[in-house]
Amino acid sequence: MSKQNRHQLILDLVQAKGNVQVSELAARIGVSEMTIRRDLEALEQVGALTRVHGGAAAPPSRSYEPAYHARRLQRxxxxxxxxxxxxxxxxxxxxxxxxxxxxxxxxxxxxxxxxxxxxxxxxxxxxxxxxxxxxxxxxxxxxxxxxxxxxxxxxxxxxxxxxxxxxxxxxxxxxxxxxxxxxxxxxxxxxxxxxxxxxxxxxxxxxxxxxxxxxxxxxxxxxxxxxxxxxxxxxxxxxxxxxxxxxxxxxxx
Structure with missing residues (x-):
């Protein structure tokens, strides 16, 4: 699976659930937890999500707009x-x-x-x-x-x-x-x-x-x-x- 497709799946899961653990993402996507942690770090850097202890969370409010470079990776x-x-x-x-x-x-x-x-x-x-x-x-x-x-x-x-x-x-x-x-x-x-x-x-x-x-x-x-x-x-x-x-x-x- 390409990095772009992996990032899209991560963002879909975070958006759907609000908060997702690294272990769940690794199991759902079929890659190592280390790979997921690197992906979460990259996605946080462009404002697509927020890393929390053990996983990632979606942006919190209607006034939060994901960064352009984060949206560019989606869909x-x-x-x-x-x-x-x-x-x-x-x-x-x-x-x-x-x-x-x-x-x-x-x-x-x-x-x-x-x-x-x-x-x-x-x-x-x-x-x-x-x-x-x-x-x-x-x-x-x-x-x-x-x-x-x-x-x-x-x-x-x-x-x-x-x-x-x-x-x-x-x-x-x-x-x-x-x-x-x-x-x-x-x-x-x-x-x-x-x-x-x-x-x-x-x-x-x-x-x-x-x-x-x-x-x-x-x-x-x-x-x-x-x-x-x-x-x-x-x-x-x-x-x-x-x-x-x-x-x-x-x-x-």
Whole structure:
């Protein structure tokens, strides 16, 4: 088993149980306890979990956002599929906002080689990824960059949308819940997403299935304000149905 797959299994077990012992992880995954301890140390360094005596625990609260580099290790295949599917919904000639995130960057990757797109990137990573694409015009708003995340936030970022009208916004999310709506861990992130969504005719959320049913700290919007939610086939069918009943199309890939 590759290290990436092993890390994913560890994170899945920690997320599901909240607190898991090294011995249980070693038995479930089929490796030595020494290997598990090294894995836990590596995952703690990127903020994916917290080591406790004899094992590991999940982050404690709705206001805790796992680090970008930790999220990048999770659901890699699913995020790539979601990114490609969302990119297929965007047509040449559109004006598009692409939010920061580990799933939205997969959308950006899938847009490389496209023609006549104007893209406003809310992430320095995405702006850099697309900057040299000859068929794209890349815009970056003013604002403050978040270290590690490299997203762009703040009042200046929000004001950038005042006089602009986009065809589509592609949003990431800390959680998508039928009742609570789209939520984020950081209020400043949520405020930028709200401004971006208000300036776009069509609203697409891209998120892996672990975020469906999750409620983070700060509300962005209700699911009834969305046009499409793109997620993976592991999504809970009852939750997907409950979201679809409120209006948006739920696309699973």
């Amino acid at each position: 890699v295949d699913e995020k790539e599929r979601i990114g490609r599917a969302a990119a297929e919904l965007i047509h040449d000639g559109e004006t598009v906002i692409i939010d920061a995130g580990t799933t939205t960057i997969e959308v950006a990757k899938a847009l490389r080689g496209r023609r006549n797109l104007r893209v406003l990137a809310l992430s320095l990573r995405i702006a850099d990824l697309l900057a040299d694409e000859p068929g794209l015009t890349v815009m970056i708003p003013g604002g403050i960059t978040r270290p590690g995340e490299r997203s762009i936030i703040g009042a200046m970022t929000q004001r950038a949308f005042t006089d602009l009208y986009f065809d589509t916004v592609v949003l990431s999310a800390g959680g998508v819940d039928p009742e609570a709506g789209v939520t984020e861990y950081i209020p400043e992130d949520a405020a930028v997403k709200q401004a971006a969504a208000a300036s776009a005719r069509r609203k697409i959320v891209v998120t892996d299935s672990t975020k469906i049913g999750t409620i983070a700290f700060a509300r962005v919007c209700g699911v009834e304000q969305l046009d499409t939610v793109v997620t993976d086939t592991n999504v809970d069918s009852a939750l997907a149905h409950a979201i679809a009943e409120r209006g948006p199309e739920v696309v699973t890939v």
